[in-house]
Amino acid sequence: MNTPQKSFKIKAVLGGMLLLGMLSLGCASSKDGRSGSGQTASSDNELVVGLAEAGTVIELRVGQILLVNLPESPSSGRVWQLVRRPDQMVIMPDGNRFDQTEEQKARKDLIGMQHLRFEAVGIGEAILTLALVRPGTGVSTSDERWMGQIQVR
Numbered sequence: 001m002n003t004p005q006k007s008f009k010i011k012a013v014l015g016g017m018l019l020l021g022m023l024s025l026g027c028a029s030s031k032d033g034r035s036g037s038g039q040t041a042s043s044d045n046e047l048v049v050g051l052a053e054a055g056t057v058i059e060l061r062v063g064q065i066l067l068v069n070l071p072e073s074p075s076s077g078r079v080w081q082l083v084r085r086p087d088q089m090v091i092m093p094d095g096n097r098f099d100q101t102e103e104q105k106a107r108k109d110l111i112g113m114q115h116l117r118f119e120a121v122g123i124g125e126a127i128l129t130l131a132l133v134r135p136g137t138g139v140s141t142s143d144e145r146w147m148g149q150i151q152v153r
Contacts, residue, residue, distance in 0.1 A: 058148045060120040072114040078132045086126035094119045120152040
């Protein structure tokens with residue numbers, strides 16, 4: 001049953017995701033310094049994506065690196081993790097890290113970016129699904145999600 005309280009929570013989560021997506025659009029920049037959205041090549045061998053690319057098709061070449069940059073707040077105790085491993089004949093996890101800009105550090109912000117790195121290892125397609133979870137507690141239906149369809153050529 002969909003109670004008004006549950007409906008409000010769903011709308012609040014969706015609104016928050018939309019706001020984060022809009023913020024990432026305003027903050028995204030391409031290699032040539034123009035602002036905007038979309039996939040950004042930080043080098044010939046690396047493709048950077050974020051919240052704006054959730055639900056899209058992401059095309060890579062074999063050997064190319066995919067860097068998924070997602071906002072995270074370490075003080076919340078939540079981190080981005082794979083919901084399930086993608087087809088490892090297509091794409092392999094290759095580490096992750098958290099960082100903040102110098103401005104965020106100076107302001108002692110509680111928010112930064114988690115960078116999840118993947119390597120395209122073979123031709124094919126895979127679904128990459130991430131969730132913002134509390135480590136060790138498993139995935140919950142209320143966890144934020146990020147998903148992309150990976151196509152490696």
